[in-house]
Amino acid sequence: MNLPLNRRLFMVGAAAIAVSGPAFANTTHIVEMLNRHPDNKKLRNVFSPSVLKVQPGDTITFMPTDKGHNSVSIDGMMPKGASGWKGKNSKEVSVTLDLPGIYGYKCQPHYGLGMVGVIIVEGEGMGGNLDAAKDVKQRGKAKAAFVDHWDQIKAQGLLTPPAEQ
Numbered sequence: 717m718n719l720p721l722n723r724r725l726f727m728v729g730a731a732a733i734a735v736s737g738p739a740f741a742n743t744t745h746i747v748e749m750l751n752r753h754p755d756n757k758k759l760r761n762v763f764s765p766s767v768l769k770v771q772p773g774d775t776i777t778f779m780p781t782d783k784g785h786n787s788v789s790i791d792g793m794m795p796k797g798a799s800g801w802k803g804k805n806s807k808e809v810s811v812t813l814d815l816p817g818i819y820g821y822k823c824q825p826h827y828g829l830g831m832v833g834v835i836i837v838e839g840e841g842m843g844g845n846l847d848a849a850k851d852v853k854q855r856g857k858a859k860a861a862f863v864d865h866w867d868q869i870k871a872q873g874l875l876t877p878p879a880e881q
């Protein structure tokens with residue numbers, strides 16, 4: 717190739733942006749499945765973190781750090797058009813979420829003990845299924861655990877759209 721120097725520099729720069737630009741890079745997030753909360757040993761059977769905000773197209777990997785847990789999406793706690801997931805007991809499972817919104821999930825063996833979590837996929841209308849997700853009937857300690865999660869989401873402003881640039 718025998719391009720003028722300024723043209724070649726432009727191409728190098730464009731390639732660097734395409735590789736390093738954060739808008740193009742999808743991330744994998746780890747959620748550990750644990751017998752005890754890492755910061756509070758009195759809390760048993762937890763996802764860590766139990767509330768997580770990600771970008772569309774990001775992957776969440778549920779790690780069986782402790783055995784005897786799984787991750788399963790909860791019917792009615794996903795944005796319209798999203799498909800759920802069902803991890804096997806004590807097995808790693810990964811899910812890639814594309815649609816903005818709120819995703820609720822549980823560990824089947826410990827659902828009644830409050831082992832549940834929430835993922836928020838950022839984007840327009842991400843809070844659109846909040847009321848529907850809150851309306852899903854929960855049992856046992858899952859009820860209080862979700863209330864804690866909704867409180868945390870509100871307190872941290874996780875459903876607030878980013879400020880206009």
Ligand SMILES: [Cu+2]
Nearest residue numbers: 785823826831
């Ligand atoms: Cu569990």
